[in-house]
Amino acid sequence: MSEQGVTVGQLLLAEYQTVKDEQKARIGFRDNLLYVTLGVVAAVIAAAAQAKQPSMLLALPPVCVVLGWTYLVNDEKISAIGLYVRDELGPRLARLASAEPEFATFGWEAYHRTDVRRRTRKTVQAVIDLTAFCAVPLAALVVFWAGGHGGGLLVGLSVLEALAVVGLGVQVLLYMRPARPARTPA
Numbered sequence: 001m002s003e004q005g006v007t008v009g010q011l012l013l014a015e016y017q018t019v020k021d022e023q024k025a026r027i028g029f030r031d032n033l034l035y036v037t038l039g040v041v042a043a044v045i046a047a048a049a050q051a052k053q054p055s056m057l058l059a060l061p062p063v064c065v066v067l068g069w070t071y072l073v074n075d076e077k078i079s080a081i082g083l084y085v086r087d088e089l090g091p092r093l094a095r096l097a098s099a100e101p102e103f104a105t106f107g108w109e110a111y112h113r114t115d116v117r118r119r120t121r122k123t124v125q126a127v128i129d130l131t132a133f134c135a136v137p138l139a140a141l142v143v144f145w146a147g148g149h150g151g152g153l154l155v156g157l158s159v160l161e162a163l164a165v166v167g168l169g170v171q172v173l174l175y176m177r178p179a180r181p182a183r184t185p186a
Contacts, residue, residue, distance in 0.1 A: 012093050016085065016106070023081040030074040037067045037132050045140075054147035055154055057140035061161035068133030068168050072175055085109050126176040134169040138162065 040063050048056035090105035097105075104110065115121075141158050144150060150158065 009093065009096050012089060012096065016089055016093075019081050019085065019089070023078055026074045026078050026081075030071055030078065033067050033071040033074070034128075034132055037064060037071075040064075040067070041132075041136055054144045055150055057144045058154065058158055058161065060140040061137035061158075061165050064133050064137040065161075065164045065168050068129070068172070071129065071133065072168075072171060076175055082109055122176060126172060129172050130169055134165050134172065137165050141165075 041060060044056060044059050044063070048054060085106050086109040090109065094103055094105045097103075141162050144158055145155070
């Protein structure tokens with residue numbers, strides 16, 4: 001039985017398919033995190049209102065920080081995969097195929113980023129992310145603080161939660177920057 005060797009091109013195409021599958025899975029997971037966050041927020045607010053216990057709102061900041069950080073990490077990995085395909089994998093395949101210099105492998109990876117409204121969409125998305133993962137838990141903390149029913153321990157906890165939410169907000173703003181240039185090999 002003769003064995004066929006695997007070409008470098010086949011390996012690169014297999015890698016492309018693998019990273020695109022990972023990207024697709026991460027996109028679905030990331031997008032569902034917003035819905036999960038909305039559901040948790042609604043449930044906690046309803047429970048706190050029904051029980052007339054503003055201290056229950058202290059559950060929102062840690063949940064929103066964890067979900068928001070998970071959202072942010074997945075979003076960064078989605079972008080990193082696109083950058084890798086555009087700047088590393090595509091050019092390697094083009095060189096291997098001895099394609100013309102202006103030939104763009106996986107052209108969609110760069111083309112969709114040229115939309116004139118892309119910057120506006122990215123800004124609106126950052127506002128949505130900041131609202132869902134930061135403004136809502138901060139509002140819950142304000143309601144808790146305004147209620148004045150918390151003891152020293154709960155107030156201290158709420159201050160730590162506020163710092164965590166603000167830290168997440170800073171990270172959301174830092175990650176909304178345009179994609180960084182291609183990485184250079186070490």
